[in-house]
Every structure is written in structure tokens, then in C-alpha cells.
Amino acid sequence: MAFPGVIRISPYTLLRKERRLPVMGDVLVQPGTSVEASQVIAKGFLSDWVCLDVIGELNVSEDQLELFLIKKPGEEIEKGEELAVKKGVLPFTSYSYISPVSGRIVATGMGQVIIETVSKEVELKAGLKGTVKEIIPYYGAVVEGKGAVVETVWANGREGQGILRILEEGKTSHLRADDLDPGNRGFILVCGGVEDEKALEKAADIRVAGIVVGSLKLGLRKKALSMPYPIQVTEGFGDIPMSSIAFELFRGYEGQEASLLLGDSIARRPCVFIPVAGEIITAEASPGVLKVGSKVRGSRDPYRGKCGVVQELPRYEVHLESGYTVSVARVRLEDGEEVEIPLSNLELIDET
């Protein structure tokens, strides 16, 4: 029997996210610390390396390099500071090698002095409002938050936070450049799709906090990847509206702060997280069991993005036009139509 995938669209759940720096650094929080989404929880530095041809400049041999160095490996050096010096032939004359960069001398060899410089400071944000559950030494932490979660199927590789705002015409509307004005700055815009590249560019100009769409035209994928703000897609590529279950959840939380997060080693899919106060009890995630009454979403044409409720799990198999013979579920779609959908082409909506 085919088995549906599971997608979490939950109004209230626990979300655990692994937050990790790309390089070793300092972790600034402790287990149990309450964090805000934009709070920096770890810092590190991206390094660069500069090789200086000291022996070439001083005209000495490789094995003599150490004799002329004023600064040794492990020491810091400032730009313009003397790194090496060689006495001249005449009294009181000398040749100096002045460091062209600031940094730390990390190695010498092959006549070269290697200086590690700081190219960029990197800050790791908590990403979601919650509590630090565990520390990943030197790299970050696992943060757990309580709230609503909508898992999505694609993200453009960026994360961010902002206030949810639903576009007027709802789940089928396409974001146009004309819809955007500076009043949208700092908001996460929720809509059916994006009209064109101009809309994506304008959103960047006015600095929206993010965009969540039902589907994205494939031709916009490359542009979306180059945008400086996060974009997430709930259904897939093409032109399909946002599923009503996801859209209604967003509408219920309009005006609240949300986080757009990428997948990690705990949860593979990207997601939209909306923190919600209160106490919840959730069971450990377990394989979804499809049964009569389960909420499902179609994951392939002709029912892609359509939500419904399982009415029956027939024992018989169905022969498709493609030639496949498959197990199906009889699903009542939101418009009341009852259809048979291959189990392989369904996603079970996990509302826990």
C-alpha cells in the first residue's frame, strides 16, 4: 500500500529548531534561557587568509625567515606594523617588512607568513521565540518554541521575522508591484502567488520582511533565490492557490509576529512559525496514519494543493489513465466534490 507523506499545518504545537553557526564561535545563551526570535544567541567570525612573501621582499632564504621576524605565529599584528626587519650592509641601515593587513599570524612556511584576518562577523539569531533546550558547544543551540506551524515545500534559503499581513484578495491573489508601498515594510506578506519579477524587486526595495505564497511560477525561481528577504512556498511550483487550511491558519494570526525558518537536521522542511502563549501537551511525532476522517492535501495534478477529508479507504485498486494500478482514498474536497486520489499523491495534514 502506498503511504502518504505528512505535512504539518498545526495551530498549536511544539517546534524544535537546531540553530548553528557556519563557523566555530561563542554561544551567548544557556539552557533554559528564554529568547526572542531576533535575539543573537551566538557569534563568530568568518576568516580570510593573506600570504605575505616576506623572504622575497627582504631577499633572504626560506630557512632564514624566522631570524628576521619580529612577530611570531600566534601574535596579533596591526596594518602598518613592522612584521620583519633585516639589517642593512651599512651601519644603522635596515630593511623592514610592514604588514599590509591587521590580523593574527597563524603560520609561517615556504618563505611565507600567513595572517588570518577577520572578513566578517557572523551573528546567529534564535530565529523563533522560545526557550533554549540544549547548547551545541561553539556552534549554537536547539531552541524550542510553542505556537502555530505551517510547513512549506520550498524556501529561497533565507530566514527572517516580521508581522503577518494577508493580501486583500486572499489565497488566489498574485502579488503585483503596484500592490506594494512603503507601508508593507517589515511585514511578511501572505498571498497566492507572485505576478512577476518586478513584484519581487519592489518587495526588496521597500524591505518587506518576507513573502509566503501558495505557489511560485517556475520562471521566478531564480529571481526568488537572489532576493535578500525570505520567500516560502506552501504548495509547489506553477500556478495553484494556497491550500485553504494553510491560508485560514495565517488569516487567524494576521497581525502577529512570525518567523520564516529553513529546514534543519531535526525537521527537514522549511516552515512558518507563529509563537502562541499557553501550555500545550503534544505527543512525540509518529508516522501518520491515514484513516477515514483524516485531513489531506493533494500533492499532484489534478488535485495538487486541494484539501479535503478522507471519506473511505477502498479495498479495491484503481487503474489510472497512465496505466498505474494504485490504492486510493475517496476524499471529499472543500467544494463538496468527492474524488478518488492515489494514496501516493496525498499528504496527510498533521495538525498535532
Added chain:
Amino acid sequence: MVENLIMGSILSIDWGSVESKAFLLDKADGSYRLLAKGRAPTWGLTSEENPLVGFREAITRLEQAVGRKILGEQGYPLLPEREMEGVDALTISVSLAPPLRVMLVGLSEELSLSVAREALHSYYAQEVGSFSFLGVPDKSRRLEHLIKTFLSCKPDVVLMVGGTEGGAMEPLIEMANMLALAYSLWTDTERPPVVFAGNSAARSQVAEILGSRTEVRVTDNVLPSPEEENWGSVFAELENLYQQLKMSKIYGLGPLRSLLSVPMIPSASSFAIITRYLAHMYGLEKGVVGVDLGGSNTTVVAATKEHFSITVRDELGFNKALYFVEEDHLENIMRWLPFEVESGKVAEIIMERHLRPGTVPVSKEELLIEEAIAREILREALLLARKQWRAFLPSPHHGVMPPVDLITATGGILGSIPQEGEIALILLDALQPAGVVNLAVDKLGLSVALGTLAPLNTAAAIQVLEMDTFTRLGVVVAPIGVAPEGELALRMKVSFDDGRSLEVDVKAGALEVIPLPPKRKAVLEIKPSGYFDLGIGAKGKGAKVEVQGGSLGIIIDARGRPLRLPPSPRDRMEKIQKWLWEIG
């Protein structure tokens, strides 16, 4: 003999990145047979990242199919079998681990690095950075470039190449010194090992220079002379490192490891073992080519009785075909369709397969688009693979597949296509077999799982391989050459084993099928016209061969080799539709 150690029930798992497959093998009437199977998507069953969920679900479905408990309370298989619960042996092949991240370090971009790049395709490996010694003339900038690349790409392995046998060693020694300096700046605990596959005369010095910084492994020179390439030994090292560095880190492997009856091996290696077995078992002089079109990567194995090669086209599988979208190669896919379609529709299907791997096409149109994608993936993989075979499996004609005895195919899409004629047509179009070649398909993916079993119980592997693994599609007669359409391509007499006979003239451009059911035999007397060679090195030279039937029978592919599609879109679509009808 090791092969007789395990005589009871065997659970063989192929743990893939998209799908987990579980097979229960046991004795029935004195020989091993496949008793039941279970399959489940590896990911996506929960929101949590845990491949064990799919692994267990595949076994649970197998349990349901066979009505027998196999998993224990802890969710791991029960071993040994007791009172019809559990199994006596467990084997696992795996393609779930991410590829090795390899940095290439070589003397020249054109020679050393380009050969090293091809060598990487022999296994689950991807290039994450490269350094060419001759690419940067200034000494400081050169060292700086090496250090920056090495420390920023964070490879799992450094593959160092350069120099032909008998060539100069000095640049290699200097490169080793530079690399040693770069290693001194590495701060993480696990330092990537170096595989040295350059001029063998420099081995000891390179090992001495780098040995104090990291583990150094030496292999045969990947480029012994400018005319000769040698990947075999690099492949073996990559295989070892993949198992050591990547497979060992699979989630949940710890408890499973103690249950395994033989060490877990990568799916590509397992598939290669079976392909080699086929060459030996059936004494196939001309060799066997096996293709496994997986979800995340595509494996092509070529084997003769003496030699074999594996090519893993990583990051190009049926659910990872973004390459065609990124590189704007959608036209290549669309040319295989018998109808007009917008490129956006094809790209959308590729993207959707990427996002949701386990879905099935509902309409015939979508199925044919998926089949067209499969053709192009196989063609891409084959292009790479043929470079690796050329030493032991040369083709008598440029751009044409060498005549082999057998082609086998497996993998999710190839195994699931309902019409066997369409599976055969994908193989004919993508691989373009030449001469007289048998075609077989492994619909269940059992051949990948059986490779792990072979060292444990060879007899069981062979018995299941012979009885339950392959569906014989038939035999292909595909003369090499090109002729004007309508000219005689070949004349053939078919003498069936029931005494009947048939004589056919086949024209150039035609694709014809003569039914010959499985387990039936026939003798073919084939006389190609002066335009065509039957794969024996001479145009017009005939041959007499005994063949076995299959679900399709005898497929005469006189469309020419290399296969050329009509340039006009309308003609092309008509042809493709005609071929689909003709092959059923």
C-alpha cells in the same frame, strides 16, 4: 565456505534516499525464493528527520504481506528467527548517505583536474572546490588560493593528482608542502584524508610531507600517460572513504550495525556485485551493462568476466533532475515526446518530483514526460560511463554503445512503469544498444539488495537472482549504421523451437516486434544489408544466434545507430508516437 554460514531466513534491505525496500528470502522447495517485499518512502512519513521511520515502515509492510513478525519491541529486526518470528540474517545496502565532499588539488586544470573530475564520477562524490598549481603563477597568491579554498570548502577528502609516470616531481612536492601548510590551519578535529593519485615516483615524499598532518592514502596514478586514464584504484579508495566517513554517520545505524550479518555496503557497490555475477554466471563474453536509475543518483555498471567499472552520476536521479532546468536542457527532454508541450510544464514536473518524490502520474501525458526525463538522465549517465569503459569495452563505432550480451535496468521509475514496451523503448532510446542484446528489467529493485547477500550466501543470491529478480523483456537486434529510410536494413529468418519459422525483411527506420514468449527459444539467422554492421565489425556480415524469449519477444530496432531523430518537430512527434505503438 562462507556461503553456507547462513541457511535460514534472510531479510535484505535496500535503504535508499527516497525509498526503503525490504525483501524476505527463505527456502521453498529446496531453493531460496523471494517470499515477500515491503517498500516505503524513506522520508516524509513524519515531520522529523529520521530515516529509520521509513526503514521500519518498509519492514512493517513486509510483515503485513507475509503475516509474520520481524521487528522487535525496540523497532529493530529480531535475530535469529524463533518460532516464526524474526529472521536468521540481515543485510543492508544503502544509498542514503550524502556524497563525499571532495576537493581536487592538481597541477593543471586541463589535464590533471579534468581527469580527476571524471574519476569522481566513479562513486558517490561531489567536487566542492579545486586548486590548480599552474593556474596561479604568483607564489603568494597561489598559496593563498589553496588555503582559502581548502578552509572554506571544508572537504571530507582531498584528492591530489598530477604528473604522468616518469614526469617531473618537483611541482608535486611543492604542492604537497603547500597543502601541509594549509592543513596546519585546519581547526576542526577531524582532518580530511588525502588521496594521492599522481605520479607514483612522488608517493613516498608526498606521504612523508603530508603524513604528519593527516592520513595519506596512495593509489595508482589516475593519469599514467597523457593518453591513458586509470580510475580503478581511485574508485576503490573513494568506496572505502565513503563507507568510513559517510555511511558510518547514518542516523540510527549504531544498534543496526550489531545485527548485520555482513557489513553494510553502498547500493552502487551492491549493484556492481550482481552485475559482475551475471557476467560470470552466464559466461557473457561481451559483457553486461546494468543501469540503476535511482531517486538521487544514477549508477551505470559495465562488467565483463575480467573487468568492471562503476559510474555514479551523483545528484542526477529521477527526483533530482534539476540539472535540466538549471542548464536549460529541457529541449533535450521534450524531443522524446509525441505531443507538443510547454517547457514550463516539463520543468514543473521536474520540480515537483524534487519536492515530492513518491507521487505517481495520473495522466498518460505526465507519464510520457516522466519517461522522457528518464531517457535523458540515462543518456547523461551513459556519456560519463562510456569514458570509463573504453579500456575494456571498446566500441567498434564512434558514438555507439559497444555490443554487449545483456542490459539490465532497475530503479524506482524503470521498475514502476506499467507498460513493459515503454520500459524497453526508454532503454533503446537512451542506451542505444547495438548488435544482438538481451534486455531485462528488475522491477522490484532486488538486484541492488542481493549484492550484499552474495558474500554471505552466494547460493541464495544466485537462486533468487535467477528466479525472482529479472523480467526478461526480450532480445534486441539493433544493427549499427545509417541508411535512407525505406532501404532494406536486414533480412532475418526466425526458427522457433516449436518448428515454425518466419522470414522478415526489415526496412531502415523501422522498429518491429516479433512475439517470442518467455522460456521459449528461437534461432535467428540475420543478414544485414550493406549499410549495417551487426556489431561484429563488418557491414553486411550475417550471424546466426540462438535467443530466448521475453515479455516482448524479439525487438528489431532498425532505426540506426547512432539514433537520429527527425529534425522537424512534427515528423519527430509522429515517429515517436509510431514507435510507442509499435513496441506496445
